[in-house]
Amino acid sequence: xxxxxxxxxxxxxxxxxxxxxxxxxxxxxxxxxxxxxxxxxxxxxxxxxxxxxxxxxxxxxxxxxxxxxxxxxxxxxxxxxxxxxxxxxxxxxxxxxxxxxxxxxxxxxxxxxxxxxxxxxxxxxxxxxxxxxxxxxxxxxxxxxxxxxxxxxxxxxxxxxxxxxxxxxxxxxxxxxxxxxxxxxxxxxxxxxxxxxxxxxxxxxxxxxxxxxxxxxxxxxxxxxxxxxxxxxxxxxxxxxxxxxxxxxxxxxxxxxxxxxxxxxxxxxxxxxxxxxxxxxxxxxxxxxxxxxxxxxxxxxxxxxxxxxxxxxxxxxxxxxxxxxxxxxxxxxxxxxxxxxxxxxxxxxxxxxxxxxxxxxxxxxxxxxxxxxxxxxxxxxxxxxxxxxxxxxxxxxxxxxxxxxxxxxxxxxxxxxxxxxxxxxxxxxxxxxxxxxxxxxxxxxxxxxxxxxxxxxxxxxxxxxxxxxxx
Numbered sequence: 001x002x003x004x005x006x007x008x009x010x011x012x013x014x015x016x017x018x019x020x021x022x023x024x025x026x027x028x029x030x031x032x033x034x035x036x037x038x039x040x041x042x043x044x045x046x047x048x049x050x051x052x053x054x055x056x057x058x059x060x061x062x063x064x065x066x067x068x069x070x071x072x073x074x075x076x077x078x079x080x081x082x083x084x085x086x087x088x089x090x091x092x093x094x095x096x097x098x099x100x101x102x103x104x105x106x107x108x109x110x111x112x113x114x115x116x117x118x119x120x121x122x123x124x125x126x127x128x129x130x131x132x133x134x135x136x137x138x139x140x141x142x143x144x145x146x147x148x149x150x151x152x153x154x155x156x157x158x159x160x161x162x163x164x165x166x167x168x169x170x171x172x173x174x175x176x177x178x179x180x181x182x183x184x185x186x187x188x189x190x191x192x193x194x195x196x197x198x199x200x201x202x203x204x205x206x207x208x209x210x211x212x213x214x215x216x217x218x219x220x221x222x223x224x225x226x227x228x229x230x231x232x233x234x235x236x237x238x239x240x241x242x243x244x245x246x247x248x249x250x251x252x253x254x255x256x257x258x259x260x261x262x263x264x265x266x267x268x269x270x271x272x273x274x275x276x277x278x279x280x281x282x283x284x285x286x287x288x289x290x291x292x293x294x295x296x297x298x299x300x301x302x303x304x305x306x307x308x309x310x311x312x313x314x315x316x317x318x319x320x321x322x323x324x325x326x327x328x329x330x331x332x333x334x335x336x337x338x339x340x341x342x343x344x345x346x347x348x349x350x351x352x353x354x355x356x357x358x359x360x361x362x363x364x365x366x367x368x369x370x371x372x373x374x375x376x377x378x379x380x381x382x383x384x385x386x387x388x389x390x391x392x393x394x395x396x397x398x399x400x401x402x403x404x405x406x407x408x409x410x411x412x413x414x415x416x417x418x419x420x421x422x423x424x425x426x427x428x429x430x431x432x433x434x435x436x437x438x439x440x441x442x443x444x445x446x447x448x449x450x451x452x453x454x455x456x457x458x459x460x461x462x463x464x465x466x467x468x469x470x471x
Contacts, residue, residue, distance in 0.1 A: 045181075046178075046181070046212065046214060046215075047177070047181050047182045047189055047214060048181045049180065049181040049182060049183045049323075050180070050181055051441070052179065052180060052440060052441025052442050053441065053442065053443070053446070054438070054441045054442060054443060055441060056405075056439065056440055056441030057368065057370075057404055057405020057439050057470070057471070058368055058369065058370035058403070058404030058405055058439040058440050059180075059323075059368040059369070059404075059440075060318050060322070060323050060324065060325075060368070060369050060370070060404075061172075061173070061176060061323070061324045061325070061369070061370045061371075061372065061404070061436070061440070062314045062315075062318065062325045062326075062327070062356070062369060062370070062371050062372070063172070063173070063324070063325070063326040063327070063371075063372045064311075064327050064329075064353060064356075064371065064372065064373045064374075065157075065160075065161070065199075065205070065326060065327065065328050065329070065374070065375065066329050066330075066331075066332050066349070066373065066374065066375045067153070067157055067199045067200065067201075067328055067329065067330035067331075067332065067375055067376065068153065068330045068331055068332030068333035068334075068375060068376075069153070069156075069332055069333060069375045069376055069377050069378060069379060069392060069393075069397070070332045070342075070345075070374075070375050070378075070379075070398075071332075071334060071338065071342065071378065071379040071390055072144070072378045072379065072396070072397045072398035072419065073112055073378075073379060073381060073390070073419050074112050074113050074114055074127060074338065074342055074379075075126070075127045075129075075130060075342070075346075075398070076125075076126065076127070076142065076144065076398040077144060077398060077415065077419050078112065078116040078125045079111075079112065079381075079417060079418060079419045081417035081418060082109060082110075082111050082112065082381055082417070082418050082419060083111035083112055084111075085109050085111075085418070086108075086109055086110055086111030087108050087109065088108060088109055089106060089107075089108060089109070090105075090106070090107075090109055090381065090382060090418065090420070094418070094420055094421070098395075099151070100151075100380065100382075100391050100392070101151050101152055101391050101392035102335070102384065102391050102392070103380065103382060103383075103384045103391040105382065107382040107383055107384065108382065108383050109381050109382060109383070109418065110381065110382065110383035110387070110390065112127075113338060113339045113342065113388075114127045114128050114129050114342075115127075115128045116128065117131075117134065119133075119134030119135070119137035120134070120136075120137030120138040120409060121138055121409065122137055122138050122140075122409035122410070122411075124137040124138075124140065124142065124409070124411065127346075129342060129343055129346040129350070130346050130350045131350070132350040132351045132353070132354035132355075133350055133353060133354050135354055135358075136354050136357045136358060136402070137409070138408060138409040139357055139361070139366070139402045139403070139408055139409070140400045140401070140402050140408070140409070140410075141400060141401040141402065141406040141407045141408065141410045141412070141469055142398065142399075142400045142410070142411045142412065143398065143399050143400060143401070143412045143413060143427050143432070143469070144396070144398050144411060144412065144413045144414065144415060145396055145412065145413030145414065145415060145422040145424070145425055145426045145427050146374070146378070146396065146397045146398065146399050146427050146428075146429070146432065147394065147395060147396065147397075147422065147426050147427065147428050147429070148160065148376065148377050148394045148397075148428070148429045149165065149394070149429070150165045150376070150377070150394060151377065151392050151393075151394045152392065153200035153201070153333070153376060153392075154200040154201045154202075155201075156376035156377050156392075156394065157199055157200055157201035157205055157376045158201040158204050158205060159376070159429055160374075160375075160376045160429055161173075161201070161204075161205040161206070162204065162205075162207075162209065162458070163429065163430060163433055163457075163458045163459055163460055164460060167204050168204075168209050168210065169209045169210075169456070170207070170208050170209035170210065170211040170215065170449070170456075170458070171204075171205060171206050171207055171208070171209070171216075171217065172324075172433060172436065172458060173190040173192075173206055173217050173324040173326055174190065174206075174207065174208040174209065174211050174215040174216055174217070175211075175215075175437070175447060175458045176190070176323060176324045176437075176440060177189045177190050177215045177323055177324060178211055178215045178447075178449070179437075179440070179442050179447050180323055180440065180441075181323070182321060182322065182323045183321030183322075183323065184320055184321035184322045184323070185320075185321065186277065186320075187277065187281075187284065187317065187320055187321070187322055188217075188218035188322070189215075189322060189323045189324065190206070190215070190216065190217040190218065190322070190323060190324045190325075190326075191217065191218055191219075191220055191317050191322050191324075191325050191326075192206045192217040192218065192219040192220065192325075192326050192327075192328065193219075193220055193222075193310040193313060193314065193325070193326070193327050193328070194219065194222070194310075194327070194328045194329075195222065195305065195306060195307040195310055195327070195328070195329045195348075196307070196329050196330050196331040196348075197330045197331060198328075198330065199328050199330050200330070203219075205326075205328070206219070206326060210449065210451040210452075210456070211449055212262075217324070217326060220313075222305035222309075222310075226277075226281050226284070226285055249268065252264050252267060252268055253268075256268075284313070284316055284317070284320065285313070287300065287302035287309070287312065287313075288302055290302075290312065294312070294359065295312075297355045297358065297359065298311060298312045298351065298352050298355040298356075298359070299351040299352065299355070300312055300352075306348070306352070307327070307329050307348050307349050307352050308348075308349075308351060308352030308355070309352075310327050310352075311327065311352035311353065311355060311356040312352075312355075312356075312359075314327060314356065315356060315359055315360060315363075315365070318365065318369060319363075319365070329348075329349060331344075331345050331348070332345060332375055334379070334389055334390060335384050335385050335389045335390070335391065336384065336385030336386065336388055336389035337385070337388060337389065338385075338388045338389050338390060339388055353373065356371065357371060357402050357403070360403060361403075365403075366402065366403035366404075367403060367404075368403075368404060368405075369403050369404055370401060370402075370403055370404025370405070370406065370436065370439055370440070371401065371402040371403050371404070372399070372400075372401055372436065373399060373400050373401075373402075374397075374398070374399030374400070375397070375399075377392055377393060377394040377397050378392075378393045378394070378395075378396060378397025378398065379391065379392070379393050379397075380392070380393040380420075381393075381418045381419050381420050393420075395420065395421055395422065396415045396419065396420065396421060396422050399432070401469065404439050405439045405470055405471055406439070406469055406470065406471065407468070407469055407470060407471045408471065410468075410469075412425055412427065412466070412468055412469060413425035413426065413427065425468070427466055427469075428462065428463070430459040430460065430462040430463030430464075431463050431464050431465070431466050432466070433458050433459055433463060434458075434459050434463035434464060434465045434466075435465050435466045435469055435470065437458065437459075438465045438470070439470065444457060444458060444459045444463055444465070445457065445459075
């Protein structure tokens with residue numbers, strides 16, 4: 001369970017006094033919400049920020065989720081032997097008990113499509129099509145030996161984000177918000193930004209599962225109002241809106257007093273947040289206030305939706321107290337047309353990713369902001385789609401961390417000479433999530449929530465903190 005919230009005293013003001021007896025309207029609702037967040041309500045807000053039980057190296061997370069499964073063999077793992085044996089059949093012993101998603105496992109090996117270069121004092125090898133990431137190589141903690149249980153996109157995405165391939169579990173962002181609360185006064189504590197195609201796992205990737213819905217991620221749109229219907233419709237001015245919402249607030253409070261339904265409290269909180277968003281969201285989305293140097297660093301056109309723009313928005317969101325920001329970019333499912341698609345994907349994402357790390361560091365935010373980069377699984381050493389594609393591969397793939405207490409300039413684990421199996425230091429999804437929670441100040445076995453008679457946690461009944469990843 002999360003730590004106890006601070007006790008209340010009789011002198012503290014209650015929300016009901018503000019809302020029912022003083023009839024302060026929507027502005028009063030927002031004020032009451034802020035007072036409650038800071039511990040001056042009848043009950044402290046469940047989103048109030050509080051310290052974790054263990055020393056924390058990270059205070060917030062930016063998760064760059066590259067859905068579709070980037071090819072580790074063309075981006076992160078230089079395998080000379082795979083290049084040498086390209087076109088040959090894989091060794092028979094390698095395929096024992098192996099199940100592929102689509103291809104005949106006994107398909108020819110496919111060497112990397114691009115050259116690799118070494119970057120930084122760490123000598124990290126990266127594909128030539130990610131030169132921007134190479135400039136921050138010494139900030140990265142690269143995990144070459146990730147493993148997952150799922151081999152198809154939707155269940156694997158959901159497992160990576162919730163710890164289970166089944167629907168209905170809370171996401172990592174929801175667990176983070178449940179454990180730590182939020183420091184944002186007028187924005188959701190967990191914000192989701194998307195580019196390219198929608199994810200196979202859908203909203204389950206950022207949902208709250210059986211946790212209260214206030215802990216779920218809130219998707220922001222790429223253009224127009226960041227949230228639908230945030231602006232008042234034509235003909236509705238602030239006075240009319242306030243009168244309507246005050247009347248609705250009275251009705252909600254009467255129902256709450258009558259039956260104590262916690263969903264009514266959540267509804268009241270959503271109205272408070274909506275009012276504050278109407279004031280804060282336009283300022284957040286206005287990138288015209290950023291310097292030209294910053295826009296050029298990210299490669300952002302302020303009026304054009306893009307992954308790079310979302311990276312810049314992620315920095316702006318955490319500056320405003322948002323606890324967890326997650327970017328989804330589903331464009332990496334290269335069963336064919338691998339060479340051209342990877343070039344395009346890196347053109348779309350490489351500069352923005354690198355700029356985010358540089359920008360966070362220059363502002364003193366990288367030290368306690370954990371950046372996570374990765375997809376749901378990797379790609380096979382065997383070919384698919386003629387001579388220019390790879391199938392799904394869950395036995396080994398690459399992810400990386402930066403900032404937030406992750407070890408700098410470090411590469412963890414090793415796969416075999418063909419990049420097929422892990423031979424040293426495997427890291428399962430549960431291990432990664434346990435490590436992320438530890439960086440945030442939580443023992444993953446202790447951050448639990450009782451549902452249907454059982455205490456659940458993000459890592460189910462598995463997972464070990466990978467101490468080697470922590471500085």
